[in-house]
Amino acid sequence: MEKLIEITQQFPKKISRRTLLGGAATAAVAIVQSAQGKTIQKGIAENSIEDPTKQIGTLAGEIGTRSPFVKSVKKPSDISSRSPLQDFYGMITPSDLHFERHHAGVPAIDPTKHELLIHGMVDKPLIFKLADLKRFPSVSRIAFLECSGNFRTGKEEMTPQEVCGLTSQSEWTGVKLSTLFREVGIQPKATWFLAEGGDAAVMTRSIPLQKGWDDAIIAYAQNGEAIRPEQGYPFRLFLPGWEGNTSVKWLRRLEISDAPFYTREETSKYTEPIKDGKFRIFSFDIDARSIITFPSFPQQVEKGWIEIRGLAWSGRGKVQKVEVSTDAGKSWHLAQLNEPILDKAHVHFRYLWQWRGEETEILSRVTDETGYTQPTLKQLFEARGSEGGYHMNPITAWQIKKDGKVLFKPESFR
Amino acid sequence: MNIHYFKYKLLAFVCVGIALSAFQSANYSEEKSTLTYQSKKDSVQTPANFGFGRKATQAEIDRLDIDVRPDGKGLPAGSGIVLKGKAIFETKCVACHGVGGIGGINGSLVTNKNPLDKKKEKTIGNYWPYATTVFDYVRRAMPFNAPGSLTNEEVYHLTAYLLNANEIIDDKTVINAQTLPKIVMPAQKLFVPDDRKGGPEIK
Known part of the structure; x- marks a missing residue:
């Protein structure tokens, strides 16, 4: 409670610590020292907030908080955590709340000890520390x-988080990989590079060299703060725009090469079945996808106006349009897209609908700037001979029941 | 209310006045320059090299460069045999991957030839396109509770055992930097490059 005392001392003497904390006028949040010694704002026990205009609120803190009335959490499993x-x-x-997926836990890394080695088919193998990377022009x-x-399915009681919570969006800041490529001097015969993480899985992926020149970033910041x-x-x-696994975390090494390495994560995993018993390898691009996030399970809707909302994105470029159906796919209507509409980015869409109490299904489908329209699960099944595996981006339907209950619509065409 | 309060009030008025006039003039100059100029390049001149970071020594590269390619590039000295690999497997791997590499809680590594088995798990024998990947992956990430703890020799032994259990090599074959890249895996022909290219076609 050291911090709290320190702050109350800045107040005129007549406002005592007791006034701030005690009696009927209990503040909902107080600044306290956590067990780890960090200053945090913490909800303190209160029966009710009677009238926030009649008591002094929480003082300015070192770190922001969520309202104690907001419960927004990821949904973890052993290997991932869904947004x-x-x-x-x-x-x-x-x-x-950004989703997590890792292959041997989150490593504890001291940035003064961690290094990025770039070697292989280069003129000058170099080692960079975080401080070095930050000196380069940033993007x-x-x-x-x-x-x-x-993609998960199988039962009606599934939330958007459970169906497709392994997608998230951030502002990423770092140094262009092309800048580092120029620094080390890529040899003319190089075509691929290996990216290796510094976690306990020492996870590796082979990446075509061209992606490194095009738009790859070594990101050290996310949404304005350290990653x-x-x-x-x-x-x-x-x-x-590429499948998340290729964006190797805790990056420690890039080896420039003239061939892919066929690592475990690009052979035994992250390959998917297609027709004739074949499997697709090095399938990097994320195909266009959208999902209605409101209304969705387990929400309950009321008759009248409902703004249907959701997210749409494509790994191949910009979202061109999102269409919404409120009659189980019989008719489709253009949704509003909230600006800005960015390349390889989630777009927030919305569509105003008057629900009169009929039982129906609501769906969304996105079309990207290449002319690709998000398929149904049936179309994917017909194209690939499978409805499982990686790179599943089917149209997601939500059932609206007569009583306003919203349920996921699980489908199968096996 | 005391005299200090009025002082502050007066000060506040003065401040607002200054801010307003500053705002107006800012507006004016902004109108004049609605076209904002932004450099397309990072700066006036971008150097060929920035000179940041430090040169990596060969020793530093060797310490980290543990990857192995299908052509054998990166395989270390040493060799392995099936029998020794079986013994290591039964101590360090069986808990997660099952007896004989079948039916473990963290996935089978060996194809189950029992026709009654309906699970059809993807294994080294039926799904992995290159044998070198077994060596690379086991060395970098296994065992899960003690990653990177196996010697090169142990990894060669385990690789030999897993390939033999999947009926890809016989129990006499010695696995080393020369023999491992020559092994043709049953699933290699099943893999095809991604041909999705965007556009209207669903693939």
Whole structure:
């Protein structure tokens, strides 16, 4: 409570610590020292907030908080943690709600010890620390990051978070990989590079060299602050529009090569079945996808005007349009797209609908600037001979029941 | 109300006045320059090299450069045999990957030839396109609770065992930097490059 005492001392003497904390006028939030010694704002027990205009509120703190009335959390499993898409209002995912996927936990990395080695088919192998990377010209862009294994189905009681919570969006800041390529001097015969993480999985992916020249970033910041440990602190590779696994976190090494390495994560994993018993390898691009996040399970809607809201994105470029159907796919209507509409970025869409109490299904489908329209699960099944595996981006339907209950619509065509 | 209060009030009025006039003049100059000029380049001149970071020594590269390619590039000295690999597997791997590499809680590594098995798990035998990946992955990430703890020799032994259990090599084959890249995996022909290119076609 040291910090609290310190702050109350800045007040005129007549406002005692007791006034701030005690009696009927209990503040909802207080600034306290946590067990780890960090200053945090913490909700303190209160029966009710009677009239916030009649008591002094919480003092300015060192770190922001969520309202104690807001419960927005990720949904963790052993290997990942899913973003609560249904709680998002705009295009940016708060950094602490960005989905997580890692292969051997989140490593604890001291940035003064961590280094990035670039070697292989280069003129000058170099080692960079975080401080070195920050000296280079920086670049920032808002882009989504989606795990290619981001489709779940099977029961009606599923939220957007459970169906497709392995996608998130941030503003990523860092140094262009092309800048570092020039620094080390890429040899003319190089065609691929290996990206390796500094986690316990020492995870590796082979990336075509051209992506490195095009738009790859070594990102050390996310949404204006240092990248979070779960997202690769002190820095990660970020490949806009490509399956999340390729954006290797806790990056420690790039080896420039004239062939791919066929690592475990690009052979045994992150490959998907297509027709004739074949499997697709090095499938990097995220196909266009959208999902209605409101209304969705477990929400309950009332008759009258409903603004249907959701997210749409494409790994191949900009979202061109989003269409919404409120009659189970019989007719489609253009949704409003909230600006800005960015390249390889989540777009927040909305469509105003008057619900009169009929039982129906609501759906969304996106078309990107290449002319690709998000398929149904049936279309994917017909094209690939499978409805499982990676890179599943089917149209998602929500059932609206007569009583206003909203349920996910699980489908199967096996 | 005391005299200090009025002093502050007066000060506040003066401040607002200054701010307003500043705002007006800012507006005016902004109108004059509605076209904002932004450099397309990072700066007047971008150097060929910035000179940041430090040169990596060969020793520093060797310490980290543990990857192995299908052509064998990166394989270390040493060799492995099936029998020794089986012994290591039964101590360090069986808890997660099951007896004989089948049916473990963290996935089978060996194809189950029992026709009654309906799970059809993806294994090294039926799904991995290159044998070198077994060596690379086991060395960098296994065992899960002690990653990177196996010697190169142990990894060669385990690689030999897993390939033999999947009926890809016989139990006499010695696995080393020369033999491992020559092994043709059953699933190699099943993999095709991504041909999705955007546009209207669903693939």
